[in-house]
Amino acid sequence: MTDEAFSHRDRCAIAGIATTDFSRNSGRSDLTLALQASLAAIDDAGLVPGDIDGIVRCDLDLVRHNDLVHGLGIGDLAYMGDVSVGGVAPCAMVGQAVAAILAGMAKNVLVFRSLNGRSGRRYGRSSATQRTVGGNNTYDEFFAPYGLLTSGQIFALIAQRHMAEFGTTENELAQIALTCRARANANPGAQMHDRQLTIDDYLESRMIASPLRLFDFCLETDGACAVVVTSAERAKDGPQRPALIRAVAQGSPRNPQPGVQFPVLMRETITTLPAKATADRLYARAGMGPDEIDVAQLYDCFSITVLLQLEDFGFCAKGEGGPFVASGAIDLGGAIPINTSGGHLSDGYVHGMSHIVEAVRQIRGTSTSQVDGAETCLVTSTPLPPGSALILRAI
Amino acid sequence: MEAPRRLLPETEDIDTRGFWEGTRQGELRLLECSSCGAILHMPSAYCHDCGSWDTRWKTISNLGRLHSWTVVHHQVHPGFPTPYTVVLVDVDDAPGARLVGYLDGAPALVCGQAMRARFEVLSDEVTLAQWDPA
Numbered sequence: 002m003t004d005e006a007f008s009h010r011d012r013c014a015i016a017g018i019a020t021t022d023f024s025r026n027s028g029r030s031d032l033t034l035a036l037q038a039s040l041a042a043i044d045d046a047g048l049v050p051g052d053i054d055g056i057v058r059c060d061l062d063l064v065r066h067n068d069l070v071h072g073l074g075i076g077d078l079a080y081m082g083d084v085s086v087g088g089v090a091p092c093a094m095v096g097q098a099v100a101a102i103l104a105g106m107a108k109n110v111l112v113f114r115s116l117n118g119r120s121g122r123r124y125g126r127s128s129a130t131q132r133t134v135g136g137n138n139t140y141d142e143f144f145a146p147y148g149l150l151t152s153g154q155i156f157a158l159i160a161q162r163h164m165a166e167f168g169t170t171e172n173e174l175a176q177i178a179l180t181c182r183a184r185a186n187a188n189p190g191a192q193m194h195d196r197q198l199t200i201d202d203y204l205e206s207r208m209i210a211s212p213l214r215l216f217d218f219c220l221e222t223d224g225a226c227a228v229v230v231t232s233a234e235r236a237k238d239g240p241q242r243p244a245l246i247r248a249v250a251q252g253s254p255r256n257p258q259p260g261v262q263f264p265v266l267m268r269e270t271i272t273t274l275p276a277k278a279t280a281d282r283l284y285a286r287a288g289m290g291p292d293e294i295d296v297a298q299l300y301d302c303f304s305i306t307v308l309l310q311l312e313d314f315g316f317c318a319k320g321e322g323g324p325f326v327a328s329g330a331i332d333l334g335g336a337i338p339i340n341t342s343g344g345h346l347s348d349g350y351v352h353g354m355s356h357i358v359e360a361v362r363q364i365r366g367t368s369t370s371q372v373d374g375a376e377t378c379l380v381t382s383t384p385l386p387p388g389s390a391l392i393l394r395a396i
Numbered sequence: 397m398e399a400p401r402r403l404l405p406e407t408e409d410i411d412t413r414g415f416w417e418g419t420r421q422g423e424l425r426l427l428e429c430s431s432c433g434a435i436l437h438m439p440s441a442y443c444h445d446c447g448s449w450d451t452r453w454k455t456i457s458n459l460g461r462l463h464s465w466t467v468v469h470h471q472v473h474p475g476f477p478t479p480y481t482v483v484l485v486d487v488d489d490a491p492g493a494r495l496v497g498y499l500d501g502a503p504a505l506v507c508g509q510a511m512r513a514r515f516e517v518l519s520d521e522v523t524l525a526q527w528d529p530a
Contacts, residue, residue, distance in 0.1 A: 136406030157466035165507035
């Protein structure tokens, strides 16, 4: 890879950001949430809806391109992109916006995610609604009939294996939940802003799927996030400090296994995520390594997911994620502060999109848990299937 | 009131039905590449290792080792009252292949322990391969 001259490096930027409020019951449609976040992000970028000529959406979103084109009054949209799947999508969605801009297919691209993830369709519930499951290359027939029904149960199997191989403990996992909660306590917009969490609260919380407890799980959330991606030159003319997109990458491990999520349990190792392949490519494209990352927003559908990514992105050695988080390394002032809005565990779970918004806040210097002098921020969208990630930096 | 119904596997999928033909006979069968011998699990008509389209169902031993497990305490489906345990088993005869099983309650388990397959007949069409501590 000719990483020194990698062609998209620093050439695009995130110029506008917005979120709706995060709640358990928004009382609004997915489309209304998407419109609110989109209008606010476009305004934040100093633009009007008619300036948007491209939209990238996530394949799990109920809101389609035409819904936003019509709803925002955009008119003729030049570029429409879809990215799969779910939580893997956000950083790759920004990547697709970058590709469209550099290919001359669009100038100002809106990237959004909207879901009523608590009051509407809940991902924490089993999706098995018929008596016979599987077939058609879902491979669910090998899993659901045995009661393996949710992403949380998959990560419980992964966490148990990590504990067996490396001696990881529940007290170490707890540090991830407690760290995210402390950041949420400082963020008035976070759903858990007013709720303290102690180690005793954590250890006394109910087991969901051992070894994962209630507070190892993210918050099913109603809410939407949107960002506006544009060229670095145009971003410099906007009202905000641009967050340059240093590099973006997608990745998947060798023999990743087919299907949506359950077959990942057939991978050669279940304690390494697609984050590893994604990280290697991202760092090469960025011309940076983990030592040059000031702050990170790590995809935290579950606490164990964060621990695995700390290893896969090279912040600590394989198997040492437990002692690493117990050392305070992920806290403010630590080697790599994480999830400074409270993350999916304590702010809100908008499938990785809220992490991009918080990363831009860190680059602008406006986070409620601002890391002093932060000039680079890593964002990951690397749960189970493939993965994507990006690095933002200040000008 | 009718008891909550378990979920049944689709047993006639063109790529995976050989597994369920095996369990109905009381055998564990995994798909094997006829050319290079690679185990193709999840089952695939094409061998990604050697490029062959020639595959066959191979009967393997009923023995394995526990790769991981979870005790499910939070119920998400009426057919699976809690607590129950999901086991993930490395199959002895097929390096790299794993199968999943269901155990009632929360038995004491440890990664690496020996496991043995048992066949649970649910209907004329459906027999599940389950795994017990050996």
